[in-house]
Amino acid sequence: MANGGPFVVNCAGPRFEVLLMSENTLLAALLGHQPDQAVFLTTPDGDVLCYGDLRRRVGQATGHLQVAGVGTGDRVLCQIAKSPEGLVLYLATVAAGAAFVPLNTGYTGAEIDYFLGDAAPALMILDETTQDASGVAEARGVRVSSPAELTAGGPMVGPVPRAGDDLAGILYTSGTTGRSKGAMLTHDNLLSNAQVLTELWRFTDQDVLLHALPIFHTHGLFVATNVPLCAGGQMRFLPRLDIDALAQHLPDCTAMMGVPTFYTRMLDDPRFTREALAHMRLMISGSAPLLAESHAGFEAKTGHAILERYGMTETNMITSNPYDGDRRAGTVGHPLPGVEIRIAEPDDSGIGVVEVRGPNVTPGYWRNAEKTAESFTQDGWFITGDLGQVDADGYLSIVGRQKDLVISGGFNIYPKEVEVEIDALPGVLESAVYGLPHPDLGEAVAAAVVLNAPGATDEGEILAALADRLARFKIPRTIRILPELPRNTMGKVQKNELRAAGSG
Numbered sequence: 001m002a003n004g005g006p007f008v009v010n011c012a013g014p015r016f017e018v019l020l021m022s023e024n025t026l027l028a029a030l031l032g033h034q035p036d037q038a039v040f041l042t043t044p045d046g047d048v049l050c051y052g053d054l055r056r057r058v059g060q061a062t063g064h065l066q067v068a069g070v071g072t073g074d075r076v077l078c079q080i081a082k083s084p085e086g087l088v089l090y091l092a093t094v095a096a097g098a099a100f101v102p103l104n105t106g107y108t109g110a111e112i113d114y115f116l117g118d119a120a121p122a123l124m125i126l127d128e129t130t131q132d133a134s135g136v137a138e139a140r141g142v143r144v145s146s147p148a149e150l151t152a153g154g155p156m157v158g159p160v161p162r163a164g165d166d167l168a169g170i171l172y173t174s175g176t177t178g179r180s181k182g183a184m185l186t187h188d189n190l191l192s193n194a195q196v197l198t199e200l201w202r203f204t205d206q207d208v209l210l211h212a213l214p215i216f217h218t219h220g221l222f223v224a225t226n227v228p229l230c231a232g233g234q235m236r237f238l239p240r241l242d243i244d245a246l247a248q249h250l251p252d253c254t255a256m257m258g259v260p261t262f263y264t265r266m267l268d269d270p271r272f273t274r275e276a277l278a279h280m281r282l283m284i285s286g287s288a289p290l291l292a293e294s295h296a297g298f299e300a301k302t303g304h305a306i307l308e309r310y311g312m313t314e315t316n317m318i319t320s321n322p323y324d325g326d327r328r329a330g331t332v333g334h335p336l337p338g339v340e341i342r343i344a345e346p347d348d349s350g351i352g353v354v355e356v357r358g359p360n361v362t363p364g365y366w367r368n369a370e371k372t373a374e375s376f377t378q379d380g381w382f383i384t385g386d387l388g389q390v391d392a393d394g395y396l397s398i399v400g401r402q403k404d405l406v407i408s409g410g411f412n413i414y415p416k417e418v419e420v421e422i423d424a425l426p427g428v429l430e431s432a433v434y435g436l437p438h439p440d441l442g443e444a445v446a447a448a449v450v451l452n453a454p455g456a457t458d459e460g461e462i463l464a465a466l467a468d469r470l471a472r473f474k475i476p477r478t479i480r481i482l483p484e485l486p487r488n489t490m491g492k493v494q495k496n497e498l499r500a501a502g503s504g
């Protein structure tokens with residue numbers, strides 16, 4: 001698509017259409033729009049796709065996936081650069097009855113090896129940018145294919161019938177104990193969330209969403225594609241957040257979804273004026289806290305009150321500020337229709353851990369009954385690990401996190417995962433990883449390291465060793481060598497002290 005000429009409108013085959021409409025309700029909701037009604041997906045180089053084209057491509061890719069050995073209930077790992085083909089492969093995997101497992105393109109071979117072992121996929125999709133992982137996949141006996149092979153022309157195959165509680169995807173999310181867990185997401189999890197958000201945010205077939213997020217996370221893969229697809233709208237894919245491309249393409253769009261870094265960068269750029277954004281219907285932020293001052297600054301500059309919402313890989317979206325009515329800075333709004341939240345064991349200020357229940361919530365972690373059990377209360381509520389407070393008008397504010405987590409530019413980094421890698425290095429006695437405030441990314445990863453002996457290793461050696469083990473976004477931007485870590489009387493490392501010293 002990105003390299004070819006414009007697509008000719010071409011209705012999908014009747015067999016695919018019939019099955020699509022009846023037995024795979026997620027795909028029916030996302031793709032069941034008039035084949036030639038409206039263009040829905042465009043690429044930066046101007047190629048155009050309509051829903052009929054997309055259905056045809058999904059049907060063809062479904063056939064290729066089946067030939068490659070993907071069957072009902074299988075997993076398909078996918079580590080590829082962002083492109084419309086990535087979206088076709090997600091939808092085709094769902095059509096083949098399998099679970100789509102997207103991976104951050106920054107993951108190293110060591111990280112990929114873990115996902116291969118855990119997910120035991122029938123197929124791994126790699127492109128020329130991620131070819132390095134093919135050796136790891138082959139060593140595990142996993143077949144590898146490419147987007148080019150899987151999205152080539154060919155006969156269309158209709159979607160496999162699936163029930164609402166069947167898996168559509170597994171998204172890996174790091175954990176407090178270091179190892180990533182695969183959050184299972186069912187057809188109903190995705191469909192219920194997409195339908196609710198489409199209505200709440202008033203998406204229609206007239207909308208064009210500017211899509212500059214990666215498509216390996218909930219935000220970019222599910223919210224920012226399922227919602228416009230559900231509405232029969234359009235998306236404009238940018239490969240990444242490039243502020244010049246944003247300025248160029250926003251005039252064609254009606255809505256945007258981004259992490260707070262998108263908005264702080266736009267705030268700093270003189271091109272995003274009130275006039276330049278006057279045509280926009282909706283600007284949405286999520287995945288990390290949007291500072292109240294960024295919200296206020298953006299509104300003062302552009303006239304747009306950013307609509308902030310709150311979610312999680314395991315739960316899809318949980319709350320949203322209202323479409324009509326007061327979008328309150330520093331809050332994440334109200335629970336979505338059909339979704340319930342409660343604050344567990346609130347303190348005197350009403351602050352406690354946010355728990356959530358609803359059709360959006362994961363049934364649990366892939367092949368990890370222990371973590372699943374730990375993440376739910378006895379009475380079935382999912383424990384987010386976020387600290388929240390609900391005001392008199394029912395607006396939720398996320399005021400902190402109980403979980404030890406750094407969110408950098410919307411990417412989550414669990415310190416434990418980085419600490420385990422640093423602690424394993426020669427010359428290192430122990431380490432503590434924490435987040436420091438960062439003007440662009442919200443938080444940046446920092447590490448305090450205690451050596452076995454003075455000079456046993458240094459910052460450069462540590463960084464070099466981590467480069468092979470961890471994706472770039474997890475690698476500390478600052479490392480401080482300390483004689484010892486600050487601990488309380490219980491022996492627990494005081495990360496607050498490290499943060500205070502680091503930012504002071």
Ligand code: MLC
Nearest residue numbers: 213217218219241261287311312313408409410411472473
């Ligand atoms: C890139 N880098 C990062 C980084 N992104 N480092 C820390 N944190 C990040 N988020 C590193 C790169 O590896 C590179 O390192 C250098 O920074 C510059 O890379 P870049 O590609 O030029 O960065 P940039 O394009 O500026 O990307 C920043 C960003 C991007 C914020 C636009 O990270 C982004 O799109 N984030 C969105 C994440 C997201 O979708 N989260 C949703 C999770 S779902 P070097 O050393 O090679 O130069 C979720 C649930 C919910 O949370 O509620 O939505």
Ligand code: AMP
Nearest residue numbers: 286287288289309310311312313398412
């Ligand atoms: P992830 O595990 O990548 O899905 O990230 C989910 C986490 O991102 C949540 O548990 C929150 O800590 C954080 N998060 C998402 N949206 C918001 C928001 N609007 N404000 C504050 N934190 C958020």
